Amino acid sequence: MANPSTWLPPAPGYRCQYATDWVADKMRWDLSIDTAEQSALTDILATCPNAPVTVTLAR
Secondary structure, three states, X not given: OOOOOOXXXXXXXXXXXXXXXXXHHHHHOOOOOOHHHXXXXXXXXXXXXXXXXXXXXXX
């Protein structure tokens, strides 16, 4: 399955939104994250200062 460690949007300008959406979905559904995925997200989000992560909690 593709995740941020194996695939990123081809348009660099969309990567911050992709990463924050990914984190929000993981948090919303209380999903686990593996080491490679975490490392990739950390690297991506380091280039996105002040990018908000908006989580809508599952009911």
